[in-house]
Amino acid sequence: MSSHDEAGLTPNGNGATCAPVSCSCGHNHGHQPFAGETAREPDPNALISARAVSMWRGSREVLTNINLDVKPGEIVTLIGPNGAGKTTLVRILLGIEQPGEGRVVKPASTRIGYVPQRFEVDSAIPMTVASFLALGEHTTLKDIKAALEETGAVKTLNQQLSKLSGGETQRVLIARALLRKPNLLILDEPASGVDFTGEADLYDLIDRLRARHNLGVLLVSHDLHVVMARSDRVICVNGHVCCSGKPEDVSQHAAYARIFGPQAATVLGVYRHHHDHRHDLAGEPKPLASKPPADPPPPARGS
Amino acid sequence: MFEWPEPFVWRAFFAALGLAIIAAPLGCIVVWRRMSYVGETLSQAGLLGVALGLAADINLTLAVILAAVAAAAVLTLLSRQKMVPIDSALGLMHHASLALGIAAIAVVKGPAIDLMSYLFGDVFAVTENDLYWIYGGGAVVLAITLYLWQSLVRLSLHEDLATAEGISPRLPRAAFDLLLAVVIAVAMKIVGILLVMAFLVVPAVAARPLSDTPGRMAVLAAVMAIFGVIFGLWLSLWSDAPGGPSIVIALCTIASISLLAGSFRRR
Numbered sequence: 170m171s172s173h174d175e176a177g178l179t180p181n182g183n184g185a186t187c188a189p190v191s192c193s194c195g196h197n198h199g200h201q202p203f204a205g206e207t208a209r210e211p212d213p214n215a216l217i218s219a220r221a222v223s224m225w226r227g228s229r230e231v232l233t234n235i236n237l238d239v240k241p242g243e244i245v246t247l248i249g250p251n252g253a254g255k256t257t258l259v260r261i262l263l264g265i266e267q268p269g270e271g272r273v274v275k276p277a278s279t280r281i282g283y284v285p286q287r288f289e290v291d292s293a294i295p296m297t298v299a300s301f302l303a304l305g306e307h308t309t310l311k312d313i314k315a316a317l318e319e320t321g322a323v324k325t326l327n328q329q330l331s332k333l334s335g336g337e338t339q340r341v342l343i344a345r346a347l348l349r350k351p352n353l354l355i356l357d358e359p360a361s362g363v364d365f366t367g368e369a370d371l372y373d374l375i376d377r378l379r380a381r382h383n384l385g386v387l388l389v390s391h392d393l394h395v396v397m398a399r400s401d402r403v404i405c406v407n408g409h410v411c412c413s414g415k416p417e418d419v420s421q422h423a424a425y426a427r428i429f430g431p432q433a434a435t436v437l438g439v440y441r442h443h444h445d446h447r448h449d450l451a452g453e454p455k456p457l458a459s460k461p462p463a464d465p466p467p468p469a470r471g472s
Numbered sequence: 473m474f475e476w477p478e479p480f481v482w483r484a485f486f487a488a489l490g491l492a493i494i495a496a497p498l499g500c501i502v503v504w505r506r507m508s509y510v511g512e513t514l515s516q517a518g519l520l521g522v523a524l525g526l527a528a529d530i531n532l533t534l535a536v537i538l539a540a541v542a543a544a545a546v547l548t549l550l551s552r553q554k555m556v557p558i559d560s561a562l563g564l565m566h567h568a569s570l571a572l573g574i575a576a577i578a579v580v581k582g583p584a585i586d587l588m589s590y591l592f593g594d595v596f597a598v599t600e601n602d603l604y605w606i607y608g609g610g611a612v613v614l615a616i617t618l619y620l621w622q623s624l625v626r627l628s629l630h631e632d633l634a635t636a637e638g639i640s641p642r643l644p645r646a647a648f649d650l651l652l653a654v655v656i657a658v659a660m661k662i663v664g665i666l667l668v669m670a671f672l673v674v675p676a677v678a679a680r681p682l683s684d685t686p687g688r689m690a691v692l693a694a695v696m697a698i699f700g701v702i703f704g705l706w707l708s709l710w711s712d713a714p715g716g717p718s719i720v721i722a723l724c725t726i727a728s729i730s731l732l733a734g735s736f737r738r739r
Contacts, residue, residue, distance in 0.1 A: 244526075260632070263635075263636040264636070265632055265635045283636040285630060285632050285636070290629060291504065291506075291628075293503050293506075294504045294628060294686060295683040295684050295686060295688070295689050296685060296686060297685060300686070300687075303627065304622065304629075305622050305623075305634075305637065329684065347635070395719075
């Protein structure tokens with residue numbers, strides 16, 4: 170068992186304070202429960218729980234011992250670099266795939282609204298937004314309009330799905346999710362294909378919906394700034410749970426800095442300074458997660 | 473000058489009409505799932521089915537269905553390998569089944585056999601018994617298609633979303649392969665192995681520019697196919713060209729006009 174010393178790995182020397190954050194960082198997975206998700210038994214209040222979920226692709230372990238709970242009314246953000254297994258985890262939570270090990274617990278009362286990543290409709294399929302929202306659901310045109318009104322996309326009603334912009338597509342997908350009357354919303358990279366201001370608007374919308382419908386929200390993201398400040402809890406995933414906790418704590422965490430680079434910690438800091446002024450971020454460096462894989466692979470995967 | 477058509481013309485008409493209606497919705501799904509080449513491969517596996525059916529002396533329609541279903545199963549396995557892209561793997565299977573089928577039929581029946589009727593069909597040789605098969609089998613195929621329609625559309629649109637919303641992809645997909653195999657077997661008599669997919673794909677192509685929803689596209693595809701059948705049979709009787717290819721010419725003409733008109737209409 171490799172057991173690295175946490176301090177010795179800190180690349181940014183701003184003193185990773187681990188106190189409010191779980192510091193498992195993968196090195197001792199298998200026998201140490203993770204803070205925030207410490208309970209062995211799934212939280213009875215949770216809308217969905219993963220316990221000790223592991224997954225293999227061929228001989229490669231893409232997820233290791235993941236524990237996770239989403240409770241009503243909270244926004245949990247899964248964050249991690251590309252290829253960290255975030256989408257695989259979401260697919261397991263949704264029941265699209267079965268985990269190699271571990272289990273997903275979902276009370277019967279949980280109704281999931283899912284917004285998939287990269288929803289690119291083949292233009293060979295003719296489909297208006299209205300017909301898409303009616304597809305397979307017992308809904309009325311009134312409900313459909315109301316849902317689109319709520320997500321701010323009512324003018325797309327009679328447009329072709331394949332002709333929508335990235336932001337419009339996301340809003341239509343969220344409307345479809347809302348029509349299922351969910352209490353848990355799972356969104357996989359909702360901001361991909363959306364420009365920066367559109368991205369902030371989108372997260373505002375998610376935040377509003379959460380408050381209005383008391384939704385639990387599980388967000389997947391590889392970008393950092395806008396998402397994190399709105400999250401109640403951030404779980405940093407890179408095959409395993411590197412760290413989790415409140416956004417400001419995670420951003421200061423060594424494992425997080427190791428994955429996203431030392432500047433990543435400051436991104437959130439800047440954002441929190443200008444709480445309501447997303448334009449102030451215009452000069453920000455791009456999210457480091459989209460950097461080419463120049464940084465060394467996280468040492469956590471040493472096993 | 474109009475003469476009331478002879479019974480064999482009526483039989484040809486009703487056979488092609490039945491096929492047009494059955495094939496239209498399935499053809500749309502073939503187009504949406506980008507399966508034209510898959511269908512092509514399945515239908516050519518049907519030729520191998522003909523050879524096996526002749527050798528084993530069983531019903532040829534049944535033999536073709538079995539061969540196409542077996543080919544669909546092999547394709548599912550092939551799609552899991554990552555060594556070569558799926559269209560190349562399809563190229564392998566499609567040529568292998570065509571070559572094997574032709575060779576096997578010649579070996580079983582001797583070189584004198586008329587391959588043309590298998591490859592291009594003979595719509596004017598349709599018997600009354602064939603018509604029962606087309607309409608009986610067709611009603612079952614259409615009923616299953618309608619029953620699975622919503623699931624198939626949602627899976628074509630976005631498989632993960634459909635699955636997350638509670639549709640298990642396995643059953644609709646397997647059923648679809650089976651339906652496709654049945655349509656191929658039925659259509660073989662009319663347009664032949666080599667032109668079967670035209671009956672599925674071309675009406676859907678013709679319907680696409682005029683459709684704004686999946687259901688409308690399926691209905692329009694059937695309407696287009698019916699026009700194609702009428703126009704094609706007339707063309708065949710007038711020019712003495714074989715029936716199957718004439719219908720396909722008519723279908724392709726309609727689809728080309730529709731696509732052309734559609735591309736002008738688009739802003």
